[in-house]
Amino acid sequence: MKDVREALMIGRNSEGDLVRRPVSPFMLGSAYRFQMSSATSILHRISGSALGVGSLLLTLWLVSAAMGDAAMGDAAFSVVQAFLASWIGLLVLFGFTAALFYHFCNGIRHLAWDVGRGFDLPAMQRSGRLVFVATVILTVAFWAIAFMVW
Amino acid sequence: MSTSDKPARVTTRRSGLSRARGLGSAKAGSAHWWAQRASSIALLPLSLYFVASVILLLGADHARVAAYMAMPWNSALFLALIAAMFYHLALGVQVIVEDYVPNETKRLATILVLKGVILFLALASAIAVLKLAFS
Numbered sequence: 687m688k689d690v691r692e693a694l695m696i697g698r699n700s701e702g703d704l705v706r707r708p709v710s711p712f713m714l715g716s717a718y719r720f721q722m723s724s725a726t727s728i729l730h731r732i733s734g735s736a737l738g739v740g741s742l743l744l745t746l747w748l749v750s751a752a753m754g755d756a757a758m759g760d761a762a763f764s765v766v767q768a769f770l771a772s773w774i775g776l777l778v779l780f781g782f783t784a785a786l787f788y789h790f791c792n793g794i795r796h797l798a799w800d801v802g803r804g805f806d807l808p809a810m811q812r813s814g815r816l817v818f819v820a821t822v823i824l825t826v827a828f829w830a831i832a833f834m835v836w
Numbered sequence: 837m838s839t840s841d842k843p844a845r846v847t848t849r850r851s852g853l854s855r856a857r858g859l860g861s862a863k864a865g866s867a868h869w870w871a872q873r874a875s876s877i878a879l880l881p882l883s884l885y886f887v888a889s890v891i892l893l894l895g896a897d898h899a900r901v902a903a904y905m906a907m908p909w910n911s912a913l914f915l916a917l918i919a920a921m922f923y924h925l926a927l928g929v930q931v932i933v934e935d936y937v938p939n940e941t942k943r944l945a946t947i948l949v950l951k952g953v954i955l956f957l958a959l960a961s962a963i964a965v966l967k968l969a970f971s
Contacts, residue, residue: 731932738925738954745961748914751901752964760898771895783887790883793876800873828887836894 722814730792733785740782780829787824791817868927875924882917889914905968914965922958926951 697707711717713724747766754760769775795813798804804813889910893901904910929950937943 734925734928735932738929741921741925741954741957745957745964748961748964748968751898751905752967754898754902763898763901767895786883786887790880794880797873797876828891831891832894835891 722811726792726795726814726817729788730796733789733792736781736785737789740778740785743778743782780825783828784821784825787828788817788821791820791824868930872924872927872931875920875927878916878920879924882913882920885913886917902968902971905965906971908969911965911969915962918958918961918965922954922961926954929954 695707695709696704699705713721714728718724747770750762750766751760753762770779795804795817798813804810889904893904896904905914930947933943933946933950937946
């Protein structure tokens with residue numbers, strides 16, 4: 687026993703022998719099959735974190751735009767715009783839009799739950815699938831419009 | 837529960853130290869929960885406006901971005917977006933840190949540092965919008 691907390695993990699089986707108590711496995715991995723509830727929940731947190739990192743990009747874009755004036759020129763802004771238009775910048779922006787649309791759609795799902803709607807399991811499964819479908823449609827639509835406008 | 841039942845014995849499972857610190861009750865928790873929902877509702881239209889702005893400004897040169905931000909509706913909407921977004925982000929980041937950092941000192945320090953960074957980003961973004969709006 688390396689840790690005193692392990693004392694709590696000792697139990698007796700039906701034969702009366704001392705055993706290590708089983709612990710429930712982590713929600714992701716081979717122990718569980720796919721669950722809509724846990725998958726959408728962890729993706730909400732991951733997409734939220736990604737958007738948090740993406741907010742750095744928004745700040746960078748706004749600040750670089752504000753740095754440009756008659757005296758300084760728009761060198762900083764041009765660098766940022768060129769980075770965003772590069773393939774790595776586009777990849778980052780693609781991830782940003784996908785995270786935004788997912789968080790947007792699943793956020794609406796959360797707000798519906800908060801007012802007590804859509805709590806039963808079939809409705810939860812349906813709305814979860816709807817969130818994935820809507821995320822794909824919105825992301826594809828955004829980039830289709832983006833490349834048309836560009 | 838019928839009235840003839842004996843009154844339930846109320847016991848607390850919380851330690852005196854925990855009660856003294858005010859942890860575990862719904863003191864600031866309900867305000868945090870409500871603020872997260874209120875900011876998320878504000879972000880529904882604001883994020884759609886942001887997406888529309890991004891499409892309108894794709895490949896724009898500096899002059900076009902400056903002209904866009906100088907329009908009062910746009911500067912006001914961007915300021916509202918910045919306020920709601922970074923506020924929502926700070927609330928969300930706090931929950932994530934509280935979930936994954938068990939050590940109290942590290943948890944407090946991490947939340948303070950991240951909230952400081954988020955506040956700074958919000959200020960920098962807001963000042964950038966204001967500078968574009970007024971120049």
